Amino acid sequence: MKKIRICVAGATGWAGSELSKAIIIDDYLDLVCGISKTNAGNDLSTVLGIDNSKIPLFESVSESLFNIEYDILVEYTKPNIAKKNTIEALEKGISVVIGTSGLSELDFEEIEEIANYNNSSVLAVGNFSLTAVLLQKFSKMAAKYISNYEIIDYASENKIDVPSGTARQLAESLNETKKSTIHVPNDKIVGPIEARGARVGGVQVHSVRLPGHTLGVDSIFGLDDEKLTISHQAGGSATPYVKGALIAIKKVMDFKGLKRGLDSVMDL
Numbered sequence: 001m002k003k004i005r006i007c008v009a010g011a012t013g014w015a016g017s018e019l020s021k022a023i024i025i026d027d028y029l030d031l032v033c034g035i036s037k038t039n040a041g042n043d044l045s046t047v048l049g050i051d052n053s054k055i056p057l058f059e060s061v062s063e064s065l066f067n068i069e070y071d072i073l074v075e076y077t078k079p080n081i082a083k084k085n086t087i088e089a090l091e092k093g094i095s096v097v098i099g100t101s102g103l104s105e106l107d108f109e110e111i112e113e114i115a116n117y118n119n120s121s122v123l124a125v126g127n128f129s130l131t132a133v134l135l136q137k138f139s140k141m142a143a144k145y146i147s148n149y150e151i152i153d154y155a156s157e158n159k160i161d162v163p164s165g166t167a168r169q170l171a172e173s174l175n176e177t178k179k180s181t182i183h184v185p186n187d188k189i190v191g192p193i194e195a196r197g198a199r200v201g202g203v204q205v206h207s208v209r210l211p212g213h214t215l216g217v218d219s220i221f222g223l224d225d226e227k228l229t230i231s232h233q234a235g236g237s238a239t240p241y242v243k244g245a246l247i248a249i250k251k252v253m254d255f256k257g258l259k260r261g262l263d264s265v266m267d268l
Helices: 014-024 044-048 060-068 079-090 105-117 130-143 165-177 239-254
Strands: 004-009 030-036 071-076 095-098 121-124 148-154 198-200 201-210 215-225 227-234 257-260
Touching: 004 014, 004 239, 014 030, 014 044, 030 044, 030 060, 030 105, 030 239, 044 105, 060 105, 060 239, 071 079, 079 095, 079 105, 095 198, 105 121, 105 257, 121 198, 121 239, 130 148, 130 165, 130 215, 130 239, 148 165, 165 198, 165 201, 165 215
Parallel strands: 004 030, 004 071, 071 095, 095 121, 121 257, 148 201
Antiparallel strands: 148 215, 198 201, 215 227
């Protein structure tokens, strides 16, 4: 059986390192290289402290493509370089799993066009956590019946993108299901409009950035004299994201073009 060859961009980072370890022990996957600016030129197995054959680390996706052949790039870096990495891989006919948040709708439109042109595939996932995927699913079910809803997005004080990829993806998904009701328009608000959050993907979203939070999302629905809150909260480890990322890697080559969200390739 031929294994699927993987390159992880951000292989030594918080989430990328845990995913790299999981790929290494997976029977169907082969981690052939990684991207890490801080550890370029070193061996990923040594950096991760595991007993495994040598896995070269490169400084950039461009360098990796020049030296190694692989089937899938897993993009786990930062918003300012994720788009460039994705496009470079797609132009070589390589499929991409994007785990980096912060890309705009215009970014995804360009990425989708390039993927289609090169007959390749991109799966962009705002959150690989399976409980986050279920939050998306259950929230869409609720939105079919309740148009009064808003989203609260939680993260640590150091997260620079607002809202998170999870919250943005949730907002867009709910808006497609049923547009949310605005009871008091902005021009009727008394006080700072910013206190009502921002309209993202057609939905009111509030981003909290404080110490003590890692990643979390609440979708809140309201009817007369009753409310429903669906909540996802993640702890400080990268463990919740590994299983979902492995599913994404194994599904990304089953289609062409762009898909958004892990639920788009799962039987839910």
